Amino acid sequence: MRQETVSITDRAATDSPRSKPRSVWTSPIRRREALDGFVFILPWFLGLLIFILGPFAAGFYYSLTEYDSLLPPQFLGLQNYHRILFVDDRFWLAVFNTVWYVSAAVVPQVILGLLLAILLNQKARGITVFRTVFFMPSIVPIVASVSLFIFILHDRFGLLNETLFQVFGIVGPNWLTSPDWSKPSLVLWSLWGIGGGMIIYLAGLQGIPETLYEAAAIDGAGALRCFWKITIPLISPTILFVLIMGIIGSFQIFTPVFLLGSSNYGMAAAGPMDSLLFWVVYIYNQGFFYFRMGYASSMAWLLFILLVILTLVQFRLAGRWVYYEDEAAIQ
């Protein structure tokens, strides 16, 4: 499993013989094969042009215009970007809220997900039942799980506050109606779905050869030492993957934030006192509520640029702490 993690792209490049254009077009069989190849990838290729590259380029153009989707776009140059970055306070509030959530949610996803996977990697009777229990919440449709959390987190008769009050004598916060607690509520919701990352870790853990632990045990290494010297290095590519995907996904979080934020505050509202105004929620509000398509596109492009930078930085930093088995084998 781990081998796969690192070698897939390499293999794509090496074990498929490079087609040399000349021989392709002279041999009738190779020509046939090449033509068929184009035919098979054609639907995808058209989709790439129509639904990805076209919109990608069009989005950049819209970001330089004022566009209400009815009248033709009016070219503005960089005015949208200027306004977003230097004038629009709500944009910076949206950035603050989003970064708040990313920092509060991704770290537990990465760390608790791994700890949970280690726990579920134990050889214990009935362990598969427990795996199912922890994994199941992550596949519940988001709208359904958010409805459920709206009920559980209800200020007065929600199960959580009732339990806090009746059992511990604590008056629980107004989870969904107070600006201080709406984001923690969201984090709570995201923790329930931690099982998705857990399963990925579990696959990684099961790829670590048992013999490594046995050898370490013979050499007198304790459990903690094994964890830091064997488990962590060997699972580090998976940690990097869960981290990057977690950050990219959390920056773009929309559905649960929008549902919690608009449940009691009308369509375009974003939770109590804008506390659930997130980056993509703001893009949605500007684009589909106020029909400022150009302005919304600029914000989408800013998010895109930020995500590209973040991903590159992470891969850069990864060289320092991620251990790839292949490299070790070469040296």
Place this chain on the structure above:
Amino acid sequence: MARATFVYCLLIGLGFLFAMPLVWLASTSLKSNEQVGTWPPVWIPYPFIWENYGVAWTSGHFGLYFFNTATITVLATIGQLLTASMAAYGFARLRFPGREFLFAVLLATLMLPFVVTMIPTFILFKNLGWLNSFKPLIVPSYFGGGAFFIFLLRQFFKTLPTEMFEQATIDGASNYRIYLQILLPLSKPALSTVAIFGFMQHWNDFLGPLIYLNSPEKFTLALGLRQFIQRTEVRYQEMMAMALMMTLPVLLVFFFFQQYFIRGVVMSGIKG
């Protein structure tokens, strides 16, 4: 053994926390209005109020939304299976100039955030006059079906023994025949994984229907359930009944096809 006891205590404690919300969902969906917000909490309602489901069915228009969601899900998933497997076959088995480059482009699109293309794609469908129809939610699936699925299928196709394909070619089978009669039948496990993930993707989709569907008779379950959330006078037992009915098909698919499910999640990890 102290260690085993410790592990079990942790598992049971945490397991209770994770299972509790779903149990609460099911239990609440069968409660009468009086039992909903009481202390001590009622875990097993008495009597079962099946009526809540009836109310969700009638005033929540569950039947209609279910039908709409199923239509979109089935049609879109078929498109994904068809065109993703075609592209994957091209990338895995057929040699043509520019293949490596195009495959690198495909991998790059995996990382592209959806927000960058969301607004222009909306304008595209608006100009086509497709707003308030299922087309924007179905048609794109017939154009490759998503980079991740192509990648997943290609990885699987590459593991199939080459000899079989070579023999078929020598016997004079065309690439189209090989695709239909050898490749697809051999790839049922991988295709099942794609089918399950496609099903989940369309069944759970919220943003797509939110942007493209306006009139209530076209709503999907996700939008229908949102109407419950937005009511001023929320009746939680009915909301929970609706939420459970939306979740049930997903859970059923999960239990029946667990191995394909896990394989897909694991594959999503491999792509790093």
